[in-house]
Amino acid sequence: MPEVSSFVDVISEIGRFHGKDYLNRLVTKLASLISADHVYISRLNDNEMVSVVAGWESGQLNSGFSYPLATTPCYELVAEGSCVYNLNLKPNFPDDQFIFDADLNSYIGLALKDVNGNKIGILTALYHGEIVEQERAIGIFEVVGIRASAELERVSYETNLIRSNEQLLNTNREFSLFKRIVQSSDNGIVVTDSNYKIISSNPAYSEISQTSSADLIGSIYRFSNIFHPLKKFEKKVVTDARLSKVLEVTKISMSYVEGLEVDRSVFFCRDITEESKANDILSHYAKFDALTSLSTRFSYSELVNQHIRDQPETLKSIIVFSIDNFKSINETMGHVVGDELLRAVANKLYLSGLTVPPGRVGGNEFSIFVDCNDRDCVVKFLKEIYQRVCGDTKILGVSIPVTISAGSAFYPDDARDVEDLINCASQALTQSKTIGPNNHTFFLPQLKTTSDRFSTVYQKLSSLLAADKLNVHYQAIVDLNSSVICGAEALARWTDPDLGYMSPVEFVEVAEKTGLIYQLGEQVFRQAAEFSSHLTHACKINIPISVNCSPCEILNHPESHTNKFLLLKKLNVDVDSMHIELTENVMVEDKKLAVERMIELSESGFSLSIDDFGTGFSSLSYLKDYPFDVLKIDRSFISDISSDKGSRNIVRIIIDLAKSFNVKVIAEGVSTKEQLDVLKTMGCDMAQGFYFHKPESCSDFGARLQKLDQLKIDAVENSTSSIAEGALGIESRSRMS
Numbered sequence: 001m002p003e004v005s006s007f008v009d010v011i012s013e014i015g016r017f018h019g020k021d022y023l024n025r026l027v028t029k030l031a032s033l034i035s036a037d038h039v040y041i042s043r044l045n046d047n048e049m050v051s052v053v054a055g056w057e058s059g060q061l062n063s064g065f066s067y068p069l070a071t072t073p074c075y076e077l078v079a080e081g082s083c084v085y086n087l088n089l090k091p092n093f094p095d096d097q098f099i100f101d102a103d104l105n106s107y108i109g110l111a112l113k114d115v116n117g118n119k120i121g122i123l124t125a126l127y128h129g130e131i132v133e134q135e136r137a138i139g140i141f142e143v144v145g146i147r148a149s150a151e152l153e154r155v156s157y158e159t160n161l162i163r164s165n166e167q168l169l170n171t172n173r174e175f176s177l178f179k180r181i182v183q184s185s186d187n188g189i190v191v192t193d194s195n196y197k198i199i200s201s202n203p204a205y206s207e208i209s210q211t212s213s214a215d216l217i218g219s220i221y222r223f224s225n226i227f228h229p230l231k232k233f234e235k236k237v238v239t240d241a242r243l244s245k246v247l248e249v250t251k252i253s254m255s256y257v258e259g260l261e262v263d264r265s266v267f268f269c270r271d272i273t274e275e276s277k278a279n280d281i282l283s284h285y286a287k288f289d290a291l292t293s294l295s296t297r298f299s300y301s302e303l304v305n306q307h308i309r310d311q312p313e314t315l316k317s318i319i320v321f322s323i324d325n326f327k328s329i330n331e332t333m334g335h336v337v338g339d340e341l342l343r344a345v346a347n348k349l350y351l352s353g354l355t356v357p358p359g360r361v362g363g364n365e366f367s368i369f370v371d372c373n374d375r376d377c378v379v380k381f382l383k384e385i386y387q388r389v390c391g392d393t394k395i396l397g398v399s400i401p402v403t404i405s406a407g408s409a410f411y412p413d414d415a416r417d418v419e420d421l422i423n424c425a426s427q428a429l430t431q432s433k434t435i436g437p438n439n440h441t442f443f444l445p446q447l448k449t450t451s452d453r454f455s456t457v458y459q460k461l462s463s464l465l466a467a468d469k470l471n472v473h474y475q476a477i478v479d480l481n482s483s484v485i486c487g488a489e490a491l492a493r494w495t496d497p498d499l500g501y502m503s504p505v506e507f508v509e510v511a512e513k514t515g516l517i518y519q520l521g522e523q524v525f526r527q528a529a530e531f532s533s534h535l536t537h538a539c540k541i542n543i544p545i546s547v548n549c550s551p552c553e554i555l556n557h558p559e560s561h562t563n564k565f566l567l568l569k570k571l572n573v574d575v576d577s578m579h580i581e582l583t584e585n586v587m588v589e590d591k592k593l594a595v596e597r598m599i600e601l602s603e604s605g606f607s608l609s610i611d612d613f614g615t616g617f618s619s620l621s622y623l624k625d626y627p628f629d630v631l632k633i634d635r636s637f638i639s640d641i642s643s644d645k646g647s648r649n650i651v652r653i654i655i656d657l658a659k660s661f662n663v664k665v666i667a668e669g670v671s672t673k674e675q676l677d678v679l680k681t682m683g684c685d686m687a688q689g690f691y692f693h694k695p696e697s698c699s700d701f702g703a704r705l706q707k708l709d710q711l712k713i714d715a716v717e718n719s720t721s722s723i724a725e726g727a728l729g730i731e732s733r734s735r736m737s
Helices: 007-015 021-033 073-080 097-101 134-169 171-184 203-209 273-287 297-310 326-333 333-346 375-387 418-435 445-466 504-513 516-535 553-556 560-571 585-589 591-603 619-625 647-658 673-682 698-717 721-728 729-736
Strands: 040-045 049-057 066-068 082-085 108-111 118-125 188-192 198-201 235-240 245-257 260-271 316-323 359-362 365-370 389-395 397-401 404-411 440-442 470-478 483-496 498-501 547-548 579-582 607-613 629-633 663-665
Touching: 007 021, 007 134, 007 203, 021 040, 021 118, 021 389, 040 134, 040 297, 049 440, 066 647, 073 108, 097 245, 108 134, 118 134, 118 333, 134 260, 188 203, 235 365, 235 647, 245 273, 273 297, 273 560, 297 316, 297 359, 297 365, 297 418, 316 333, 316 375, 326 333, 326 397, 326 498, 326 729, 333 365, 333 397, 333 585, 359 418, 365 375, 365 418, 375 404, 375 698, 404 418, 418 440, 418 445, 418 619, 445 504, 445 516, 470 516, 483 504, 483 516, 504 516, 504 560, 516 553, 516 560, 516 579, 553 591, 560 591, 585 619, 591 607, 629 647, 647 663, 647 673
Parallel strands: 404 440, 483 547, 547 579, 579 607, 607 629, 629 663
Antiparallel strands: 040 049, 040 118, 049 066, 082 108, 108 118, 188 198, 188 260, 235 245, 245 260, 316 365, 316 404, 359 365, 389 397, 470 483, 483 498
């Protein structure tokens, strides 16, 4: 996507568009600016139909067609005035055949209004993929929407007027009708002769010019000199200093009508003063943040770029910092307090010696650009920032302890482009946040490597999930009393053609930080449910399958358990065939909400397991407060259970505690017979690990279960208990693993 330095450039560029092809140029430019695959400007015919007057579809213009609003996102758009769907378009509009045929997944829409606030059309953009930089895209969208509204209204008016004019000029008998139209028009209309002397004008122009019709007749039209005498159609925007107005003037020249020489010019004059003021306001907010009055990221980058161009060879540094725990302040004290805190911090950033005014480069991120040629200089500025910003700050009568985390990068050593420089400083800031409050980190190349890796994994994981190509493997859970497979855990697996085998620890963390975790969890659960259905109905094998659920999925998607229940019903799978595993993090993040969600799952019939037990801060209380059926002891306690007395004591206490609450226990990560023997003596119920089985694909694991099931049947039929024990028991581990 082409880079746009600021909204000012957008306003300036589209402001230069004119002519009959204006709307086509507008949709083409908008598609380029926001990287959309489809962009349309449409006129509202009524509450049921819209007509596309300008369209851009993957590089080609297309217009002149209509479609009904019903079942489309445009119906909601007309009702609400604006809407955005980012990667969730299809689920919200399953009956809109067009978005499925064109494989469109994201949508931005804005209602277009005339000067009276009436909705006259819609501006829409659709994407095959994600809306990248959504807030920026929406901002550009709103800027273009103002021009599209004005042009749609103007085109509508002029089209109707010109059509009427052409019809009226076909016969002198209809001239009176034309005169009535001109006289009643809201826009000023002036007719001149070949020397631009005014022959007639309508009341609207008298009102605009503040001159009576009698005084206008015979005078030279005041703006005639700015138009080309040979052009038949021309449009100009002029500023009338005398009236303090901004006017849009359109000239239409007519030489012959029905073979008769008339040599007349008609000027349509529209007062766009308020519209111009709105553009000025937009231009201001494109440069300055509305909340803090600091430079926006775009204008800040522009100012830094200019300073670098003036002194390209000198070493400079950019500092980016954010308020620690700002999200918590917003959530506990309210956004009003949060906004006031941002204003208070912004007001303290005008340090002496700054060559560029400070900027707000993110929601809670500020930046300062300094002429520093070494680290000591940067540290000096940081000390001043800490002194000004940190400490107790009184906001609306509340004293808030403020600390900050900061990161910095040097030009040109770390980056030569301003955006790259800000990103480098932001990466250093992210590192600072992991250390603790009031810390600062200088950018190092390895931070970029980490950031680039994160970005690569995110992009590839997004594509993987969009294509529904995630693999799910299954690891057996063994009953230690009967030595048979009594369940399995579904595990997400991914091998990328370029990156190779991907650790679940890495890609699950990326999914949680980027919001992909719900999609990932949904795909794992669906595949596990389909596998359970296959085992139950095709293989006649009934074992429960456990699926991990992220805290994000449980706490932020209350509909998830309903969706799970409906999926199992569709597949004819009993709810008790699917177990839900949760980590202790779900309790730490929001205990009250976690209890509500887990009670909902439990009452729906799901069996709940607490995973990685023993690694949290308050694990013991969870057995009392939450409806868990199974407890899984973390592998870190099992690894040295046969050799370390401390680990054995911890595991024994956990098992005894679980039994006192009537909760079953599974030991994770069992890899040796010695570990197994110790667990058996402690009365552990179940175990899983490489000693029994490695994770397998659904086909391999299903084949193993069918083979063991057949051996069990044969053993019973032949009354050969040793065969049954060997087929299903842990003694035949080498053959089964």
